[in-house]
Amino acid sequence: MNKFRILSLLCIFLGFNSCVEQIEFELEKTERERLIVSGTLTNLNEPQVVFLSETTSQARKPLLSDEENGYFTLDDKPRPVRGARVTLEYEGIANPGKEFRETKPGRYELLENSVFGVGSAVGYFLQIQVGDRIYRSEVQTFPQAIGSDELSFSFERTRLGDNPDAAQVVIQSEVTLPEQVGDYYLRWTVDEAYFWDLTFFPNSFNRPPPDCIVFGFPDPERITLINGDLLNRPGGKSTQIVAKRLVDQSFLSRHFFNVRQLSISKDAYDYWRRVRELVNNTGSVFDSPPAPIRGNLYNVNDPDEVVLGYFEVATAKVSRIYTTFGDVPFFLEKSCEYVPGRRRDQYDPRCLSCNVFPDSQGFYPEWWFDE
Structure with missing residues (x-):
């Protein structure tokens, strides 16, 4: 076939x-x-x-x-x-x-x-x-009918292919269920937004590189669902893992996870x-x-x-949580730092331009500093 x-x-x-x-x-x-x-x-x-x-x-x-x-x-x-x-x-x-x-x-x-x-x-x-x-x-x-989310994150080691010690972050929600018995159905979606540090090359005006905010999906194949007909806990609690994400250089700065609870x-x-x-x-x-x-x-x-x-x-309801470099318990190499004597073409293209990322922009989302 x-x-x-x-x-x-x-x-x-x-x-x-x-x-x-x-x-x-x-x-x-x-x-x-x-x-x-x-x-x-x-x-x-x-x-x-x-x-x-x-x-x-x-x-x-x-x-x-x-x-x-x-x-x-x-x-x-x-x-x-x-x-x-x-x-x-x-x-x-x-x-x-x-x-x-x-x-x-x-x-x-x-x-x-x-x-x-x-x-x-x-x-x-x-x-x-x-x-x-x-x-x-x-x-x-x-x-x-819709519930609410209280988000938390944890960093841990996990096996990934041949790597038994891969670093990942786990995004979890303590869900408060709707105040009714059955007849509701919930789904969660998660996207991410993080600040990416472009290389700061010395210049006569001491002008830093432009801001770079990158968007994406941390765990696109995870489908988190709740069937209220199977529960008898109006206003009760339920713990759900809504996303897992490998830790990389995107965690060197503020890294947001935007969690949407959808009543469907x-x-x-x-x-x-x-x-x-x-x-x-x-x-x-x-x-x-x-x-x-x-x-x-x-x-x-x-x-x-x-x-x-x-x-x-x-x-829908939106909840947000973010991590900073200080939250990460693992070593992260700062791959885009300026190195004297290194030519521009020797830097990772992601260190030179925000446009390299498939979905990015040069300004902060309006909610960025509200959290």
Whole structure:
């Protein structure tokens, strides 16, 4: 059976900059491309973003990768869907919905950055037009029950491959559960932001290098879930590990972990539970074979078409915790320190420019000094 590696785009929306978390697993290469939709509508005052891409297929056209020399190549990675029309629609309201604009290839951001109310009976669904195809998500409302997080971190040694003494940090939450019995479903997402020290080269003005804030995901394949129907502890406590991260030079300065607790629907919980089972598939003979996981989106005119990904409506709370160099109990080499006599081209490129990082910026997020 012809297989390929697909990056299922599981989206997390960040207050400072929206990115895509990537979870990797195998799927069968089909005769036609499949649409991947990834998005979460929350009540937070931050960008609401949807990512669109398409899987590979047996009939996939080559990609022009070197325009100057006319060089074409084939690859199995999902490609962004450009030029789609994406709108957020309200159930039972015929007026045109709120439009998303394409800010980067395959990245669509809601034009009106509204804070959506929680507790109302308003139903929302996503509509996507790609060429002559129209897709919609199932109607959802904002869940009301949500808990709270009290975060902590610890540094420890762990085995990683052939290294029995790798250093890592563990981010943990003592969760206060919602004040009700059952009928709630929780999911956690974690992103990181840290200050990166660029090399300070001596200059006549004694001008330091620009600020560099780098963003990422510390543990993208960890899916932390709670099913309230399995608990009978209204307002009780539950301890959850929400992320683990290897310690490197990013811990030489302030390193934030931003933890979002999402209150989601039962259907969304079931979807993420199936994704977690697939990601954690051990490959034993008793495991089910890799297969596409249907989300909550469908082709209006072709309901048999398989659409990958999920668009969820979630009530959210954000908690943050950060470490500093003084918290790290391990030796960390300062790899970007200036060394007299060393040429610039002998430095790691990450020491010279913040642009080397895939997702970075030269200014602090607005919440950076609030913690």
